[in-house]
Amino acid sequence: MNRLPGNDIEVVVTGMGATTPLGGDVPATWRGLLAGRTGASALDTGWAREHGFPVRIAARLAVEPDRELDHVELKRMDRAEQLAVIAARQACRDAGLTDGTVEPDRCGVVIGTGIGGATTLVAQHDALRERGLRAVSPQLIPMVMPNGPAALVGLALRARAGVHAPMSACASGAEAIAWAWRMIVAGEADVVAAGGTDACITPAIMAGFTRARSMSTRNTSPETASRPFDAGRDGFVLGEGAGVVVLERADFAAARGAKAYGRLAGVGMSNDAHHITAPDPDGAGQATAITTALRRAGLGAGDVGHVNAHATSTPLGDLTESATIRRVLGDGPVVTAPKGALGHLLGGSGAVEAIATVLAVRDGLVPPTANLATLDDRIGLDVVAGGPREVRLTAAISNSFGFGGHNVTLAFTGA
Template sequence: MSNADVVVTGLGATTPLGGDVASTWAGLLAGRSGVGPLTQDWAAQLTVRIAAQLAEDPSTKLDRIKARRMDRSEQVAVVASREAWTDAGLDDVEVDRGRLGVVVGSGIGGATTLLAQDDILEQHGPRKVSPHTIPMLMPNGPAAWVGLTFGAQAGVHAPTSACATGAEAIAWGLDMIRSGRADVVIAGGVEAVIHPLPMAGFGSMRAMSIRNDDPERASRPWDTDRDGFVLGEGAGVVILERAEHAAARGAKVYARLSGSGMTSDGYDIVQPDPEGVGQARAMTQAIKEAGLTKQDIGHVNAHATSTPVGDIAEVKSIEAAVGHHPVLTAPKSMLGHLLGAAGAVESIVTILSVHHQLIPPTINLDVPDPGLTLEVVTGEPRKMHLDAALNNSFGFGGHNVALLFTRA
């Protein structure tokens, strides 16, 4: 594997704060919550009746007939990847399709299609089930649609590692370029499963906040009053490019993707290792791969979901791997938890923090947990000199991913 420089040249997203990167970033800087009440009829019977729903319906940005053949998770994948592609200035560039790769993952995939078609099967029989069911529900569907949209032929991959998926996809994209398989990789994560079954399942686990009467304040990482995460939906996609390839076409560069670390806890299917040992190893790997020291890391964009155990385990892991000096922020306080999309959307936030030298605040942190021994940006965005920043993503099953971005 070569140590080729890999840069980020394009960003795309659709989130609860906005239908693109600019509106999402503006919402984060303003400290605005994307969480609200669920007004659908089916929500009335649920314990948890709040979620972070998309600000814009993705189907309105797609051809009507094509959109009907896609699961919502596939729709957001195409919408975000188109924005990233255009942002990278690739619309008018002749990209060698044999050197173009895709790595786009989802934590749960086309569950809403599966459940909807099962209802049709039960009520109306097998002849009424859509012929598009399988391509709509298959977990590689979002990646496949992105690959078809841009004619990618270097390989289309769909990692699935729960809430670490989006970050893992970006790490695999880095490896694709460094291994010499691709010059350009469209990488990211998607999720769209705000539906009664996942809501009920997470609710039964008591993993989600039940602050139904105050949705905007429900997601509160590190706050003593936190009571679980808030489910969200969305997509984040980045264009990764071999630095020489980007330079040859005069591309603008947001940041370098200088290192990645991927580990597993071997501890529990749901709970993180309370000491955060595997998480710390992922961060240490990313720092080592980038050829940096922990003193170089000024900022960590934390996974911080607003769960009692997870938030403090991560603080311990950051202290172990990086030390006491980095400043933290928690975008899930505003975005909710986008599951498979979280690591990709929050990578975009980290990239923009390095690019603009500006860290968005964490909201709803009123009374910090005594276990929070590191500084968190609250109130206003923090302007600060940043040469390097980490983005953390951890998932059910004990998946840990750390991505290290440095100034272009």
């Protein structure tokens, strides 16, 4: 495959951080994925019962932010911001970034979110209605603005090369990583912290997805509700979480003696221009994202041994993606769908799943798709179930798709 023209700068992953329904950091989350554990549980809240929600399932964090942040930080940050800061601190520690490691003018941040400060907005609206203006926090605007997570991480890193906050629904975390790659390849930065976050388990957001009939109603068995590619799937489970990676120019990382988990070899982004929520049934935009990522990476379809699928556990979405994978890559790649275990982390999902893809290449292990009991016979892919599978991988891709028609593919290889 002919590589797309452009800069030949190599980009490596040197740090990773995450807080998810499976664990408070990357090692715990990775262990949970490999074990096939699920983070979903019954949503036993007053508002869910009060409003008669037909969906009473969610995937909440395994470790609350107050384990990592002090009282002042908790008070001044929305929950989505808290998770982004936690994941970014972990990633920077993992990468060995300290004061003076990188010049501020050569350091960037890209943190995406699908919805932003939903938790704060709902709580502060209630406070205004019930107790009046003086009950509203003076920190309301910084807490609800969608660029808040990126801005807070940028302040912590003194990042002056650029701080960006893409909002592309469920593709936001992956798109943030793709834009970070572009910043480095364009010579705008040597180091970029990138990822995504969301924390939207609130009445209004749950009600919206419920009315859209997007979520599973398997209330009697919440831990098995999210079942990507399964014949009995009926929708996703809403989760919360964040993931952040540190990307660096390979030569910069080598010069400072940093370890590299793997290489982000290429990225692809496209749009369906089809419908505000439904994917294009032809999968043309998804195919463009995949082929563009491979061309930028100088890879052929036969090089891809593993696909980390977006697969949300919706009837139409899983079918569309599987057909696209078969058309572009054939039926050879080993496939997994982490949302069976994690739930759908919205803006955080693409970043956390990118981390899982990097680790799959590094360890030669593909996690199972949780709750996959009976593969839908229309899927036609080699989907891992039951337990992890050992696979020697040259390259792997991670797909993320979002409402609005956003498509992002990240292509990773070993270091």
